[in-house]
Amino acid sequence: MFQKKGYAAARTRDIAEEAGINLALLSYYFRSKEKLFEVIVYETLSGFFQNLIDVLNDGSITFEEKIELLATNYITIFSKEPDIPLFIFSEVHSRSENLLGKFFIRRMLITSVFVQQFQEQVAAGKIKEPNLLHFMMNFLGITVFPFIIGKPFISALGRLNERQFSQLMEERKKLIPAWIKAIMSAE
Amino acid sequence: MFQKKGYAAARTRDIAEEAGINLALLSYYFRSKEKLFEVIVYETLSGFFQNLIDVLNDGSITFEEKIELLATNYITIFSKEPDIPLFIFSEVHSRSENLLGKFFIRRMLITSVFVQQFQEQVAAGKIKEPNLLHFMMNFLGITVFPFIIGKPFISALGRLNERQFSQLMEERKKLIPAWIKAIMSAE
DNA sequence: ATTTGATTTAAACAAGCGTTTAAATCAAAT
DNA sequence: ATTTGATTTAAACGCTTGTTTAAATCAAAT
Numbered sequence: 001m002f003q004k005k006g007y008a009a010a011r012t013r014d015i016a017e018e019a020g021i022n023l024a025l026l027s028y029y030f031r032s033k034e035k036l037f038e039v040i041v042y043e044t045l046s047g048f049f050q051n052l053i054d055v056l057n058d059g060s061i062t063f064e065e066k067i068e069l070l071a072t073n074y075i076t077i078f079s080k081e082p083d084i085p086l087f088i089f090s091e092v093h094s095r096s097e098n099l100l101g102k103f104f105i106r107r108m109l110i111t112s113v114f115v116q117q118f119q120e121q122v123a124a125g126k127i128k129e130p131n132l133l134h135f136m137m138n139f140l141g142i143t144v145f146p147f148i149i150g151k152p153f154i155s156a157l158g159r160l161n162e163r164q165f166s167q168l169m170e171e172r173k174k175l176i177p178a179w180i181k182a183i184m185s186a187e
Numbered sequence: 188m189f190q191k192k193g194y195a196a197a198r199t200r201d202i203a204e205e206a207g208i209n210l211a212l213l214s215y216y217f218r219s220k221e222k223l224f225e226v227i228v229y230e231t232l233s234g235f236f237q238n239l240i241d242v243l244n245d246g247s248i249t250f251e252e253k254i255e256l257l258a259t260n261y262i263t264i265f266s267k268e269p270d271i272p273l274f275i276f277s278e279v280h281s282r283s284e285n286l287l288g289k290f291f292i293r294r295m296l297i298t299s300v301f302v303q304q305f306q307e308q309v310a311a312g313k314i315k316e317p318n319l320l321h322f323m324m325n326f327l328g329i330t331v332f333p334f335i336i337g338k339p340f341i342s343a344l345g346r347l348n349e350r351q352f353s354q355l356m357e358e359r360k361k362l363i364p365a366w367i368k369a370i371m372s373a374e
Numbered sequence: 375a376t377t378t379g380a381t382t383t384a385a386a387c388a389a390g391c392g393t394t395t396a397a398a399t400c401a402a403a404t
Numbered sequence: 405a406t407t408t409g410a411t412t413t414a415a416a417c418g419c420t421t422g423t424t425t426a427a428a429t430c431a432a433a434t
Contacts, residue, residue, distance in 0.1 A: 208412085209412060209413055209414080210413095210414095211412080211413070211414085211415095212411085212412065212413080215411080215412080
């Protein structure tokens with residue numbers, strides 16, 4: 001409910017109904033809507049970042065393999081749960097009191113094998129633009145953004161049904177690594 | 188208020204206060220919160236699409252120049268009003284009853300000079316992936332997505348302040364055309 | 375069979391919400 | 405100076421919201 005409608009639009013009564021329990025039971029278990037929401041946010045973000053951490057720190061796979069793996073993983077995840085990306089960005093946006101700080105993404109990232117590999121690629125001249133932030137914005141933009149504009153948008157533009165949209169995303173699993181590679185070599 | 192907090196979280200009393208008018212005056216002018224919201228959505232989307240239409244149908248500029256122009260335009264706009272992208276995608280997401288259909292984006296797009304130019308590039312072998320949707324997802328992903336993950340995210344990752352974030356976006360005005368070009372040639 | 379404590383419920387509460395009402399104010403026309 | 409109609413206001417309305425209360429139900433232990 002939170003993921004689909006956001007915090008403010010989600011009603012505790014609807015949540016209780018969907019859970020098949022009584023309204024008061026929510027308060028009994030979670031004390032408040034806010035507390036329940038924090039649980040959901042934490043679980044959602046944990047799932048989101050755990051996959052990231054595991055891949056980024058895997059020393060047995062190359063830089064290019066990581067890109068391939070991340071793209072396919074996220075496309076698989078978000079194809080099954082398409083509400084998650086927008087949920088994360090929306091709620092982080094409106095509750096920017098560092099909801100993210102708790103996950104130590106910065107430290108996790110800069111100490112990762114991935115960033116080390118990134119810098120090696122830069123040093124070797126394989127990556128022209130050395131700013132990691134640009135790289136991440138590009139990769140996430142190409143990979144995650146389609147799920148943010150989402151089905152309604154794509155449907156309006158291309159008259160695709162759900163199945164065709166999934167097919168399109170499936171195609172991107174193979175296309176994205178080539179595109180990212182091209183971006184890295186550019187300029 | 189709607190753009191920053193979304194429909195459900197925005198309070199009519201806060202809107203009235205921010206507008207410097209009495210609460211009842213909102214109802215007098217707009218009948219309801221819903222009607223006011225529709226006005227805001229319409230104005231926001233109009234601004235968003237008008238620029239698009241103007242650029243896409245300009246016969247006097249090349250395909251590559253269009254990409255350059257669109258990237259710089261959107262980065263300029265969203266740097267000034269960073270809440271707009273997330274607002275559009277959030278509200279379209281949760282109110283998918285074709286809020287978009289009214290803008291005839293599909294027709295506007297497929298009859299545009301831009302799409303014609305795109306197909307010429309495909310025919311000439313300059314663009315390897317012929318699916319326009321992939322191209323659009325990539326372009327918008329690279330251009331718009333940074334404003335969706337936004338300052339809070341980038342700040343958490345790169346410890347940037349507002350000024351540095353803008354600087355980063357400014358850099359992208361020149362980088363994006365090269366990246367898109369690289370993507371088009373890829374594979 | 376009773377007791378005990380956790381679980382679940384129906385009902386109500388107080389606060390906040392969007393909206394309406396009815397009166398006051400103002401500017402322009404007569 | 406009055407009238408007229410639009411504009412603005414204070415106040416309240418009725419409904420929905422998140423939350424609490426107090427009682428009922430249940431399962432396990434004595």
